[in-house]
Amino acid sequence: MNLFRKIVLGAAVLGFMAGGTAEAANKIVMDGSTTVGPIAKSFAAYFTKTTGVQVTVSESGSGNGAKSLINGTCDIANMSREMKDKEVAAAKSKGVKPVEHIVAMDGLAIVVHPSNRVNALSKAQIRGIYNGKYTNWSQVGGPNAAIVKIQRESNSGTQDSFKELVMGKDNPISKKAETQASNGAVKNRVASTPAAIGFIGLGFVDNAVKAVMVDGVEPDERTVKNGTYPITRPLFMYTNGQATGVVKQFIDLKNTPEGKRMISELGYVNR
Amino acid sequence: MMSEDNLKESGRSGAFIVSAQKRKMQKLAKTGGESILLLIASFVAIVVLFIFYFVAVDAVPYFQLRGFREFFTSSNWYPADEPGEFGALAIIYGSGMVTLGSTLLSVPMGIAAAICLSDILPFSVRQYAKPVIEMLAAIPSVAFGFFALVIFAPLLQTHGGPILMWAWWILAAPFLLLAVIILSDLLTAKIENQNRRQQISLVLLAVFGVGALAFLYWVGSVLQGMEIITGTNALNVSIILSFMALPTIVSVSEDALQAVGRDLREGSYALGATRAETIVKTVLPAASSGILAAVILGVMRALGETMVVWMASGNSSHIPEPWFNYLEAVRTLTATIAGDMGEADQVTGSARYHVLFAMGLLLLVISFICNLVSERIVVRQRKILSGQ
Numbered sequence: 001m002n003l004f005r006k007i008v009l010g011a012a013v014l015g016f017m018a019g020g021t022a023e024a025a026n027k028i029v030m031d032g033s034t035t036v037g038p039i040a041k042s043f044a045a046y047f048t049k050t051t052g053v054q055v056t057v058s059e060s061g062s063g064n065g066a067k068s069l070i071n072g073t074c075d076i077a078n079m080s081r082e083m084k085d086k087e088v089a090a091a092k093s094k095g096v097k098p099v100e101h102i103v104a105m106d107g108l109a110i111v112v113h114p115s116n117r118v119n120a121l122s123k124a125q126i127r128g129i130y131n132g133k134y135t136n137w138s139q140v141g142g143p144n145a146a147i148v149k150i151q152r153e154s155n156s157g158t159q160d161s162f163k164e165l166v167m168g169k170d171n172p173i174s175k176k177a178e179t180q181a182s183n184g185a186v187k188n189r190v191a192s193t194p195a196a197i198g199f200i201g202l203g204f205v206d207n208a209v210k211a212v213m214v215d216g217v218e219p220d221e222r223t224v225k226n227g228t229y230p231i232t233r234p235l236f237m238y239t240n241g242q243a244t245g246v247v248k249q250f251i252d253l254k255n256t257p258e259g260k261r262m263i264s265e266l267g268y269v270n271r
Numbered sequence: 272m273m274s275e276d277n278l279k280e281s282g283r284s285g286a287f288i289v290s291a292q293k294r295k296m297q298k299l300a301k302t303g304g305e306s307i308l309l310l311i312a313s314f315v316a317i318v319v320l321f322i323f324y325f326v327a328v329d330a331v332p333y334f335q336l337r338g339f340r341e342f343f344t345s346s347n348w349y350p351a352d353e354p355g356e357f358g359a360l361a362i363i364y365g366s367g368m369v370t371l372g373s374t375l376l377s378v379p380m381g382i383a384a385a386i387c388l389s390d391i392l393p394f395s396v397r398q399y400a401k402p403v404i405e406m407l408a409a410i411p412s413v414a415f416g417f418f419a420l421v422i423f424a425p426l427l428q429t430h431g432g433p434i435l436m437w438a439w440w441i442l443a444a445p446f447l448l449l450a451v452i453i454l455s456d457l458l459t460a461k462i463e464n465q466n467r468r469q470q471i472s473l474v475l476l477a478v479f480g481v482g483a484l485a486f487l488y489w490v491g492s493v494l495q496g497m498e499i500i501t502g503t504n505a506l507n508v509s510i511i512l513s514f515m516a517l518p519t520i521v522s523v524s525e526d527a528l529q530a531v532g533r534d535l536r537e538g539s540y541a542l543g544a545t546r547a548e549t550i551v552k553t554v555l556p557a558a559s560s561g562i563l564a565a566v567i568l569g570v571m572r573a574l575g576e577t578m579v580v581w582m583a584s585g586n587s588s589h590i591p592e593p594w595f596n597y598l599e600a601v602r603t604l605t606a607t608i609a610g611d612m613g614e615a616d617q618v619t620g621s622a623r624y625h626v627l628f629a630m631g632l633l634l635l636v637i638s639f640i641c642n643l644v645s646e647r648i649v650v651r652q653r654k655i656l657s658g659q
Contacts, residue, residue: 148501153586153610154351172349175361178503178600179586181610192425195500 027054028250032065032078035161036235039103040078042262043253053246069238070096075247077238080106080161101237103254104268107202107224108161108231111187111209113194118142120213123230126166129197132174137195149177150186150198158183162199165231183267199231203267224269235268323635330632333357333625342629348588348602350611350623357626361588363633365505365601369580372509372597373516373573378566380513381520385562388521389528390550401525408518412578419511419583424502431499431598436491443487451479499598503585506597511579516569523568527561528554560652567645571638577605586610604630 028047030040037059044055058074065077066087071094083091083098091098110126112118118141121129128134130149138144151173152159167173180186186198191208198209202219205211211219215230223229243251253259260270289297334342337357345358384404388397427434455475462468499506531554539549555562585600588607592599608627 146500154349159351172352175346175348175589176587176600178501179602179610181581188421189503192421193428193501 026246027056028076028247029056029058029074030076030078030237031058031068031074032076033062033080033235034059035080035106035158036078036103036237038266039235039263039268040076040237042266043250043259046258046262047250047253051246051249053250055250066091066098066238069098069240070094072096072240075239076251079236079238080233081164082236083238097241098238099240099242101239101243101251101254102234102271103237103251104235104263105224105271106161106233106235106268107219107229108158108165108199109202109205109211109219110197110199110214110231111190111205111211112197113190114208114210115194116142116210118212119210120216122215123166126214127168127171130167130173130177131171132176145195148193148196149174150189150196151177151179152183152186152199153179153181158199158201161233162231165233166199201267202269203264221269225271234271326628326631326635329625329628331625333622333629336622336625342626346588346590348607350626355623357622359604359607359626359630361590362602362604362607362630364590365584365588366574366603366605366634368505368591368597368601369508369512369584369603370570370574372505373512374566374570376509377513377516377520377569377573381517381565381569382524382562384517384521385524385528385565386550386555388525390546390554401522404521405518407514408522412515412576413582415511415515416579416582419507419579420503423507423511424583427499427502427504427507431502432495432497435494435497435499439491439494440487443490447483447487451476451483455479497598501585501598501600503583503600504598505584505591505601508580508584508601509597511583512573512576515576515579516572519572520565520569523565524558524562527558527565530561531557560649563648563652564645567641571641574638575605575634577609581606581609604634 028044030044037057040055040057044057047053047055057078058068059078062079062081065074065079066083068074069077070087070091077098083100088098110121116137118137121140125134125140129140129147130151134140134147136144136146151162163173178189180189180198183200183204186200187204187206187209190196190198200209202211202221202224205219213219217223217229219229219231224232237251239247239251242248254263254270263270341357342359343363344360345356346361346364347356347358348362349356388401388404392400455472458475459468459472462471535553535557536549539553540546544552580603584603584606586602586606587600588602589599591597591601608630611623612627
């Protein structure tokens, strides 16, 4: 999957280079979040195929996306957080007016083995499990079994979201947590390990695992959409001023049936 | 060599007569061919040097940025944090643990299988058995990894205790039996009356045998009571890696045992040695350098394997507690490189990018040292065997 994305990106870059310094109307440059990246790349591939406009997607983190937009080196900044006041001020001083577009919602499901009798956890309990405070399921109302915590690799966007939304700044994830390479791999490990807990994008949840209620809220499309599910965040695309021309066309993809299909296929929730 | 004139005089057919020009051409072709072969051979050597060079060039910036201390002494591996922490001690330890575990399992098994193939099985059976064992090497490592993750890990979780118990019985029982026999033989060797010696030997055998059985049973029942919480652990990977190293070890050491030759074996028999004595005291020492090479190759295979450990070791970068606990998840150097290389690049964080090359360099250096040591041992062994 990753390789495929790289190839798409590489092809986009090559195409961009072949086109040289194309007219502004013929290309879109995107920079920023790794979490929004999959949507951006999916949109880019589709957009290039249907309109012939070259789209370059760089993934260097939300902060870098904001910086690129402020410096005028990208048309769209992908961000998995809102722009900070400092960044907005910096943008204004450079004559850039950031406009926010929410492309999708991202919900992280906390999953356990279906045989686990734990149905609900509070955010504090999840934090305690992952930072090593709770090591046995009996401490959080489950059976007497040591907890196997499963996380994502260090550069995963899902991992970033989880750290930001659940763990907070000063709570590193315990070193004993096992690491799996993808949402699918985490799901498979949880499905085959009775004592496991993991976190995966909402789109990956199926009958093989059980998504627990967090702070009493069931994770599903509705609760993610209305924001009652606590591990939810919007994903942004920022433009300089109101989007016009091909950039507007690109961002409006999120409202088309095709765009919605891509978003939910990637495991995100439509707004 | 016969000269041209000689050939003419001897009246052979003209086909042998080579003109001076043709000879020149042949000489040219020979030199040309040789130089092409030399070029290809040196190209391979140069590729190795280039790999070393390029990995080192990208590894050095890491040590310039962060120094050596953190990498080798800390086990805090948080490369994505701001600021990142790059303590690789637990990861190096994980690599060592997995390699040691697979070596402990594969070397005795591999050498035993090689002896069986070369000295015990009849030739006709050997002809079929060896290719089958070598086929293990043809299975892609991702298939092994898939098996380890999807089948073996859940199996360890559901039937961990009984699996451990049976493994203990199968592995330990023969060794304990051998130890009991040797021990009672040694203790009674000084008694001169033959009848008395046999009687005492039997009694001792019975006593030790019961003791050994009790020990086997005790450890076995302890193991059976154990519960394996997570199947993706160091033990799982060690077992799978040992199977991956087996074909190399069996094949190379069997070749070494074959190379010892008939004359040494027959010499040993002629001196009145039994087959067991011949194998242990003559064939094995004579083949030891080859067997050592096989072992080193097997160790390299385990150390360098990536896919299986990435899929099935659990990848948690901590030193198990206690330190010998093979039932906990570990993380290895190779898996870390594979897992973190995807998104770490020069732009997002240079220490994070270069630390992976530092790990690659470490792996290269370890295998280089291993090869060097084995080379030295092989040379020394040859000298001893040839009586110099």
